[in-house]
Amino acid sequence: MPELLASTAATMLARTAxxxxxxxxPSLVAGVVRDGGLVWSAGRGDVTEPHTDVQYRLGSISKTVTAITVLRxxxxxxxDLDDQLDLHLPGTPLGDRTVGQLLAHLGGATxxxxxxxxxxxxxxxxxxxxLSEADVVLPAARRFHYSxxxxxxxGExxxxxxxxxxxxxxxxxVLEPLGMKRTTPRPSGSAAQGLAVHPWADVVQHEPEHDAVVMAPAGQLWATADDLARLATFLLGDTGGVLSPATVEEMTVPAGIDSASAGWSSYGLGVxxxxxxxxxxxxxxxxxxxFLAGLWVDREEGTAALVLANATSGLDHGLTxxxxxxxxxxxPRIVDAWRPSAAPVPLELLGPWYWGPTPYVLRAIPGGLLHLGGLGRPGRSSRFRPGPDGTWxxxxxxxxxxxxxxxxxxxxLATFIFTRTPYDPAAPVPGGVDDAGWHVP
Structure with missing residues (x-):
C-alpha cells in the first residue's frame, strides 16, 4: 500500500511526539490507516520495537467487539434487538430492557x-x-447513560x-477471522505495563490488572497497533465475512445522544x-x-487513526x-471518477415533486439508491433502498x-403525498384540494 508523503509523516510524528x-x-503508539492497512505509525517514550506489536489494554474499545458478537x-x-434481556438472560433486574437498548446505552443500567x-x-x-433494583437507575429508552x-x-x-x-x-x-491474533483477554507476549503518573512529579506507579470475569466484555481486551488497525478496516467495510457491510453500517447509525457533550456526540450499536x-x-x-486508547474512522475518506498509551490520565483525546x-x-482522498449508471426506476419518476406547495426532488444516486430532498430550500431528506414489491x-x-x-x-410516503404539481387535483391529496384552485384572493 502507498506510503505517506515524508512531509505528512513528519507532521504526524511531531504531533504525536x-x-x-x-x-x-510513559509510552505512546499512534498510527494511521488508509487503503486497507496501517500506512504510518510511531512509538514514543519507552516502547519496545516493533512498536506495532506491543499490546496495550483497549478498555472500552472491547465493547465494539462485544457488539459484533451480539449482532452475529x-x-x-x-x-432480535427488540428482545427483552430476560428472554436470553433471565433473572436480572434489567430483564425488561431490550438487547438494542443495552447496545446503545439506552437501557438505564447503572x-x-x-x-x-x-x-x-x-x-x-x-x-x-x-445486581438489584438499585442498579436500574433510569427508565428504559429515556436518555443516553453509558453503562x-x-x-x-x-457478553454474558x-x-x-x-x-x-x-x-x-x-x-x-471475531478476532481470529479478522486476523487479530495478538488481541487477547490478558497480556500476552510483548505488552506495556499499566502506569499512573504522579500529578506533581515525574514519577510513576504500577496500576493493577485483573481478570474482570463477567465485566470483561466491557473492557478486558489487550491489542497491538497492528490488530487495532485491522479493527479499523473492519469498521471501514472490510468485514472479512464476520458481519455483513450492511450490519456494520447499522452499527454506525446514531441511537443515543450524549447531551453532556459540547459537540455532536452520540452512540450507535457498540460504537x-x-x-x-x-x-x-x-x-x-x-x-x-x-491505559488509554482511541480508534476513530472516517468512513467517507476511508481512513482511520489509533492511539495506545500506558497512562491512567494525560492523553490528549483529540489526537486521533x-x-x-x-x-x-x-x-485528501482522490475519489473515484464519475461514470454513468442505470437509474433504478424509470427516468420519468425522477425530478421535481411537491409536498403541498413545497418543492422536492427525487434523484437516483450511486449504489442503486434513491434520494428525496428539498429543492432549492431545506427540507426533510432521506435515502431509500429497494424494498419488496417495488417499494422503497x-x-x-x-x-x-x-x-x-x-x-x-x-x-x-408515511401518509405524505408528493405530486407532480403543487396540490394536483388529480392526485389523492389528503384532505382534498380547493375547488377554486390557485387564484388571486
Missing part, C-alpha cells in the same frame, strides 16, 4: 457494576455481582447462548459516533487503570481526530424505516 511529552505519557447472533436469527470498582478489582461472576454493566450483561448473554466463554466466542468468531468540524467519525475511546485532519489536509425503504433522515411507493402521479 508533543502529545507524549506534554501529556507525560441477531444476523443468525437467534436474537454505569458501574456494584461492589468494589471492577476496573481495579478481581472480577466475579454474574451471580457474584448481586459498563449493560455490556457485561450482553452471548456466552450462555453460545455455550462458551465470551472470550472464546470473541476469539473464534461512538461524533461530528467534528463537518466530519463524522465512528469508533471508540477506551480507558482502564494504567487531529491526525485524521492532518491526513485529510495534506493528502428509508435509510436515514426523517423517513428512516418508512416505505415509499411510487407511481406516475404521486409518491406515497
Amino acid at each position: 508533543r502529545a507524549q511529552r506534554d501529556g507525560r505519557i 447472533l441477531r444476523d443468525e436469527g437467534l436474537v 454505569s458501574e457494576s456494584p461492589g468494589s470498582w471492577w476496573e481495579r478489582s478481581p472480577g466475579t461472576t454474574l451471580e457474584g455481582l448481586r 459498563n454493566t449493560g455490556f457485561g450483561l450482553l 448473554m452471548v456466552a450462555r447462548m453460545r455455550r462458551s466463554s465470551w472470550a472464546d466466542v470473541a476469539r473464534n468468531e 461512538q459516533v461524533q461530528r467534528e468540524k463537518g466530519v463524522t467519525l465512528v469508533g471508540h475511546g477506551g480507558s482502564m487503570p494504567g 481526530a487531529a491526525l485524521l485532519a492532518d491526513l485529510r489536509a495534506a493528502e 425503504i428509508g435509510l436515514d433522515g426523517y423517513f428512516a424505516g418508512e416505505t415509499l411507493r411510487l407511481d406516475a402521479t404521486a409518491l406515497n
Whole structure:
C-alpha cells in the first residue's frame, strides 16, 4: 500500500511526539490507516520495537467487539434487538430492557457494576455481582447513560447462548477471522505495563490488572497497533465475512445522544459516533487503570487513526481526530471518477415533486439508491433502498424505516403525498384540494 508523503509523516510524528511529552505519557503508539492497512505509525517514550506489536489494554474499545458478537447472533436469527434481556438472560433486574437498548446505552443500567470498582478489582461472576433494583437507575429508552454493566450483561448473554466463554466466542468468531491474533483477554507476549503518573512529579506507579470475569466484555481486551488497525478496516467495510457491510453500517447509525457533550456526540450499536468540524467519525475511546486508547474512522475518506498509551490520565483525546485532519489536509482522498449508471426506476419518476406547495426532488444516486430532498430550500431528506414489491425503504433522515411507493402521479410516503404539481387535483391529496384552485384572493 502507498506510503505517506515524508512531509505528512513528519507532521504526524511531531504531533504525536508533543502529545507524549506534554501529556507525560510513559509510552505512546499512534498510527494511521488508509487503503486497507496501517500506512504510518510511531512509538514514543519507552516502547519496545516493533512498536506495532506491543499490546496495550483497549478498555472500552472491547465493547465494539462485544457488539459484533451480539449482532452475529441477531444476523443468525437467534436474537432480535427488540428482545427483552430476560428472554436470553433471565433473572436480572434489567430483564425488561431490550438487547438494542443495552447496545446503545439506552437501557438505564447503572454505569458501574456494584461492589468494589471492577476496573481495579478481581472480577466475579454474574451471580457474584448481586445486581438489584438499585442498579436500574433510569427508565428504559429515556436518555443516553453509558453503562459498563449493560455490556457485561450482553457478553454474558452471548456466552450462555453460545455455550462458551465470551472470550472464546470473541476469539473464534471475531478476532481470529479478522486476523487479530495478538488481541487477547490478558497480556500476552510483548505488552506495556499499566502506569499512573504522579500529578506533581515525574514519577510513576504500577496500576493493577485483573481478570474482570463477567465485566470483561466491557473492557478486558489487550491489542497491538497492528490488530487495532485491522479493527479499523473492519469498521471501514472490510468485514472479512464476520458481519455483513450492511450490519456494520447499522452499527454506525446514531441511537443515543450524549447531551453532556459540547459537540455532536452520540452512540450507535457498540460504537461512538461524533461530528467534528463537518466530519463524522465512528469508533471508540477506551480507558482502564494504567491505559488509554482511541480508534476513530472516517468512513467517507476511508481512513482511520489509533492511539495506545500506558497512562491512567494525560492523553490528549483529540489526537486521533487531529491526525485524521492532518491526513485529510495534506493528502485528501482522490475519489473515484464519475461514470454513468442505470437509474433504478424509470427516468420519468425522477425530478421535481411537491409536498403541498413545497418543492422536492427525487434523484437516483450511486449504489442503486434513491434520494428525496428539498429543492432549492431545506427540507426533510432521506435515502431509500429497494424494498419488496417495488417499494422503497428509508435509510436515514426523517423517513428512516418508512416505505415509499411510487407511481406516475404521486409518491406515497408515511401518509405524505408528493405530486407532480403543487396540490394536483388529480392526485389523492389528503384532505382534498380547493375547488377554486390557485387564484388571486
